Amino acid sequence: MKASSSTYQDTSIWRFFSSVRLAVFLLITLAITSIAGTVIPQGESLQFYLETYGPNFFRIIKILHLNDTYHSWWYLILLGLFSTNLIVCTLRRLPFTLKLFRRDNLIVDSGRLLRMPFKKDWEIKGELDNDSIQSISSAFKEVAGKFRERIDADGGRLFLAERGKWSYWGVYGLHGSILIIFFGALVGLFLGFKGSVMLPEGETIDQIVNRQTGEHILLGFSVRCDRFYISFYDNGAPKEYRSDLTVLNNDDKEVLHKSIVVNDPLVYRGVTFYQASYRAIPEVTVQVAKSDSPRLSLTISAFQKALWPEEQLTFGLMQYRPSVHGRPAAHIWVEDQEGREGNFWLLKGNKKKFKKGENLYRISLTNAKQRYLTGLQVKKDPGVWIVWLGCTVLIVGFAVVFWVPHRRTWLWIDRREGKTIVILSGQTNKNKLQFEKDVRKIEETLDSNLGVRQ
Amino acid sequence: MTFSSSYLFSLTTFIYLGAAALYLIHWIFRVEKVGLLATVVTVGGLVIQTVGIGLRWIESYQLGYGHAPLSNLYESLVFFSWVTVLVYLVIEWQVKRRVIGAFATPFASLAMAYASFNSNVEDEIQPLIPALKSDWLIAHVVTCFLGYASFAVACGLGIMYLFKNRFSRDSQGIIGVIPDCKVLDELMHQTIIFGFLWLTLGIITGAVWANDAWGTYWSWDPKETWSLITWFVYATALHARFVKGWAGRRIAYISIVGFISVMFTYFGVNFLLAGLHSYGSQ
Numbered sequence: 001m002k003a004s005s006s007t008y009q010d011t012s013i014w015r016f017f018s019s020v021r022l023a024v025f026l027l028i029t030l031a032i033t034s035i036a037g038t039v040i041p042q043g044e045s046l047q048f049y050l051e052t053y054g055p056n057f058f059r060i061i062k063i064l065h066l067n068d069t070y071h072s073w074w075y076l077i078l079l080g081l082f083s084t085n086l087i088v089c090t091l092r093r094l095p096f097t098l099k100l101f102r103r104d105n106l107i108v109d110s111g112r113l114l115r116m117p118f119k120k121d122w123e124i125k126g127e128l129d130n131d132s133i134q135s136i137s138s139a140f141k142e143v144a145g146k147f148r149e150r151i152d153a154d155g156g157r158l159f160l161a162e163r164g165k166w167s168y169w170g171v172y173g174l175h176g177s178i179l180i181i182f183f184g185a186l187v188g189l190f191l192g193f194k195g196s197v198m199l200p201e202g203e204t205i206d207q208i209v210n211r212q213t214g215e216h217i218l219l220g221f222s223v224r225c226d227r228f229y230i231s232f233y234d235n236g237a238p239k240e241y242r243s244d245l246t247v248l249n250n251d252d253k254e255v256l257h258k259s260i261v262v263n264d265p266l267v268y269r270g271v272t273f274y275q276a277s278y279r280a281i282p283e284v285t286v287q288v289a290k291s292d293s294p295r296l297s298l299t300i301s302a303f304q305k306a307l308w309p310e311e312q313l314t315f316g317l318m319q320y321r322p323s324v325h326g327r328p329a330a331h332i333w334v335e336d337q338e339g340r341e342g343n344f345w346l347l348k349g350n351k352k353k354f355k356k357g358e359n360l361y362r363i364s365l366t367n368a369k370q371r372y373l374t375g376l377q378v379k380k381d382p383g384v385w386i387v388w389l390g391c392t393v394l395i396v397g398f399a400v401v402f403w404v405p406h407r408r409t410w411l412w413i414d415r416r417e418g419k420t421i422v423i424l425s426g427q428t429n430k431n432k433l434q435f436e437k438d439v440r441k442i443e444e445t446l447d448s449n450l451g452v453r454q
Numbered sequence: 455m456t457f458s459s460s461y462l463f464s465l466t467t468f469i470y471l472g473a474a475a476l477y478l479i480h481w482i483f484r485v486e487k488v489g490l491l492a493t494v495v496t497v498g499g500l501v502i503q504t505v506g507i508g509l510r511w512i513e514s515y516q517l518g519y520g521h522a523p524l525s526n527l528y529e530s531l532v533f534f535s536w537v538t539v540l541v542y543l544v545i546e547w548q549v550k551r552r553v554i555g556a557f558a559t560p561f562a563s564l565a566m567a568y569a570s571f572n573s574n575v576e577d578e579i580q581p582l583i584p585a586l587k588s589d590w591l592i593a594h595v596v597t598c599f600l601g602y603a604s605f606a607v608a609c610g611l612g613i614m615y616l617f618k619n620r621f622s623r624d625s626q627g628i629i630g631v632i633p634d635c636k637v638l639d640e641l642m643h644q645t646i647i648f649g650f651l652w653l654t655l656g657i658i659t660g661a662v663w664a665n666d667a668w669g670t671y672w673s674w675d676p677k678e679t680w681s682l683i684t685w686f687v688y689a690t691a692l693h694a695r696f697v698k699g700w701a702g703r704r705i706a707y708i709s710i711v712g713f714i715s716v717m718f719t720y721f722g723v724n725f726l727l728a729g730l731h732s733y734g735s736q
């Protein structure tokens with residue numbers, strides 16, 4: 001890059017931060033250091049690293065934050081330098097590009113035209129009349145495209161067909177797009193959240209747990225899992241995980257139903273719910289009765305308590321075995337109002353009696369099944385559209401930088417001492433091969449136009 | 455079941471191996487007719503492989519699975535070799551130098567040989583697991599592999615460049631037929647630009663897909679990170695041209711290092727590192 005700036009202070013620091021050398025150095029450094037986080041498992045407990053790598057390497061991991069490489073202080077410094085490099089480089093090149101962009105390519109002399117990489121000149125006896133110049137220029141227009149014209153005082157005429165001058169801005173789009181993507185990522189980081197929730201069938205949640213901080217986040221609405229389905233192919237591979245979700249507003253009104261599968265999440269008020277995992281937990285149904293009173297059915301799920309309201313007894317499922325002597329068995333825990341606990345095994349088909357205080361109760365296991373919990377990833381990321389914008393600009397900028405050339409084709413017609421001099425010359429900054437072909441075409445057209453007079 | 459996709463792919467493997475041998479013979483013994491034969495054989499192989507890919511697609515529908523043949527390691531290897539041959543043939547057609555074939559077709563034949571002969575590579579058509587059921591599958595795999603294949607060819611060009619540069623005083627013999635360093639450098643640059651665009655698109659389509667499937671467009675999964683590392687390497691190659699003394703030989707080295715990084719992104723991550731992309735290793 002040429003140092004052509006006079007508007008900006010050209011100090012050595014300024015030069016350092018705008019240099020391609022720094023860019024190359026940073027790209028190589030980022031490439032090499034990024035390897036660390038793919039070799040060392042990320043986000044494990046400190047205990048894990050101590051046990052796996054020993055105390056010496058553990059110290060290095062701790063200092064360099066290699067357990068979370070891509071958010072470590074030194075990686076962020078590298079990304080910061082990378083951004084600084086991009087910004088300073090842009091600012092430093094800007095005046096240079098502006099000059100290029102503003103330059104009037106009609107201001108040129110025949111000497112410079114003859115030094116162009118693509119050129120051809122003709123010398124014709126006699127002066128061309130205006131009609132012939134007209135026909136030559138329209139022939140030129142046909143192959144070279146729209147042109148601008150300059151008429152000199154001495155009668156010389158210059159035509160310029162210019163295309164793709166704006167393509168000098170492509171590189172700013174390309175480099176700026178990286179900054180847009182970084183900005184989008186920051187917006188997501190500060191204004192969004194990522195969390196997860198295990199939601200049992202039939203249950204409703206109105207908050208989730210932030211994955212990074214462990215804090216509870218209130219959603220401002222509720223989500224209920226109506227059902228979870230899992231299906232398999234004949235070969236046993238999973239075919240589909242599906243959750244039927246219902247969104248409820250604060251008045252418990254159902255506002256939205258959606259079945260979500262992997263690759264097809266639910267979006268509501270900027271919050272997205274993804275099908276991520278599932279768990280099956282046992283759930284048993286028992287019949288309970290107090291001495292001779294009517295029997296009552298109670299459903300007890302693992303990790304949840306079930307209450308028998310009339311008797312103020314609380315039940316829990318401690319353990320479940322699908323087959324004990326060929327029958328399902330459940331280890332039941334029970335507690336009364338005074339906090340007196342007890343536990344016992346129930347085998348399906350067998351009745352059991354237990355005492356709490358003065359009362360005698362009967363209980364039997366009538367049913368056992370799997371109950372599903374759907375694992376949902378929950379995310380809010382208002383920056384994601386900025387990231388997509390950045391990606392689009394990146395691709396468009398890339399295409400412009402590498403495939404949109406700035407092409408200039410000049411045609412000069414000058415009368416001198418009874419002769420006419422015609423100069424065709426051209427310049428491009430990309431794809432010289434194609435340009436050469438195009439200039440040849442113009443040349444041939446002019447040849448046949450001028451040929452009669454040569 | 456003679457006319458099945460797996461039969462056509464076995465056939466393709468031998469055709470590509472033969473084509474690579476012919477290109478080598480053409481280069482070493484400088485027989486023009488062998489070169490022409492090599493091109494004809496390669497084009498023939500490409501046609502058969504194309505039919506094979508189409509057939510495998512149809513077969514997957516007949517099995518009731520119905521997905522594009524881009525879902526596991528075997529299918530990706532077949533597709534990789536297909537694109538590599540395609541990219542090479544376009545370059546041959548544009549540049550009219552068959553010597554490059556000796557450095558490009560081996561990548562395609564090695565990929566096919568690995569897919570066909572390694573018993574660890576499952577070649578049966580399998581149903582799609584839930585994570586892969588997305589419209590983005592085709593876009594993501596096609597863009598990534600267009601990048602990979604271009605980088606394979608760029609690596610071949612880099613090796614040629616180093617050969618030529620090393621023995622540049624040999625203006626005759628097998629070095630003499632290699633195009634000039636200047637031509638190779640420009641060709642390598644263009645191929646890297648082409649590959650870089652596709653790799654970028656591959657990363658972006660992957661991010662869009664991940665955002666749909668996993669809830670985050672970037673999660674620093676080893677595959678993602680390695681694709682980014684590859685991206686950094688080729689970004690280096692594109693910027694190195696503007697640094698004094700870096701053009702030419704050093705870019706040829708970067709092109710080779712870049713392809714090693716591609717290979718690691720493709721295979722190494724699947725076999726050596728755990729992550730979200732593990733279905734690529736079956």
